[in-house]
Amino acid sequence: MRFEDELVGLLPRLRRFARGLARDASDADDLCQAAIERALKSRDQWSHGTRLDSWMYRITRNLWIDERRAAARRGVQKPIDEAVLQVAGDGAAHVEAGALRGDVDGAMAHLPDEQREVVMLVLVEGYAYREAAEILEVPIGTVTSRLARGRETLMHLLGEAA
């Protein structure tokens, strides 16, 4: 299949992943657009026979992290490193259990980026732990621990019935 055809086929899923990262719908499509541009420019770096989806998810995710860091430098958002340190529960434990019942967007907003991207890749996009680790270029143990923390926070905020 042509590179372009395969890329078009991926776009619905990629938009879903971006929506989870960026939350705002138009920010998410901007992120997708930047990822497509990057992919088209550096398509030589994608080796045929390897999975285009993993490659696209990695590009998207890296652009998102870059964007967050740039925003942090401009003072728009708190630095990402601080967010990493924000262990699940630190921000969320003060919120009553089930306080965000039914509000998935609100609950996801409580997760540090590193947990949100793992939650999206594994629980929404359905990637295996190993695949998620490859996309994020982190050890598999990092995936499982971030996923566990993200899950705890989401279950806490969304309540027993999630």
Add this chain to the structure above:
Amino acid sequence: MTIDRATIAAYVDGELDDIAARRVERAAGADPEIADAIARHRALTAALAAHYGPVAEEAVPNRLLDLVAGAGRVDTSLAARREAKRARFGAMQWGAIAASLALGLTIGLRPWLPAEPVAVEGGALVAAGPLSEALDTQLASNQPADAPVRIGLSFRDRAGRYCRSFESAAVDGIGCRADGRWRLERTTPGAAATDYRQAASGSLAAAAADMMAGDALDAGAERAARDGGWRR
């Protein structure tokens, strides 16, 4: 027998081999707390799927498809686009809303109006908004009786493109998938504009029969084509 949380998570995520999974299932049968933890994990996954799933069902915006098709501008940074967007909204606050209406700018700038079902792109009539979404996602086999757009036949034309006939209040017609959008190859006024619905759908069926190579898609083939993104 104790099952830790990580194992429960791995079980729900399908990461355990058969033996380990059966061990969790046995433990869940004996211990309601484990069964409950599994149920809570599953409920979370289901809530996330229900929330984000529809995003992947939406029609992909043309600006993204155009980019892949080589029609879009390349080398625009995310930050630059954000700036442009901010500038645009800033201008609109200064009273340009009326002007943009008068100029008939695209539906994206007029979110308070219902999205138009038809647009012109590159000189061709294409499905837009709700019509494009229905052609993308809706299956004739299980569409609700009151769906605003009703899908009729889905088939391949002689060029190998997927085509679908449809009826709606504003327009009836046949759209064929090309370059990531639905080109409208046939259009007639919809139910809101004509009393001759029977005749219209009859002539559409005749037009479809004219265009199709082979038979119309059955329910299974229709679903497979949709899941494949209507790519040839």
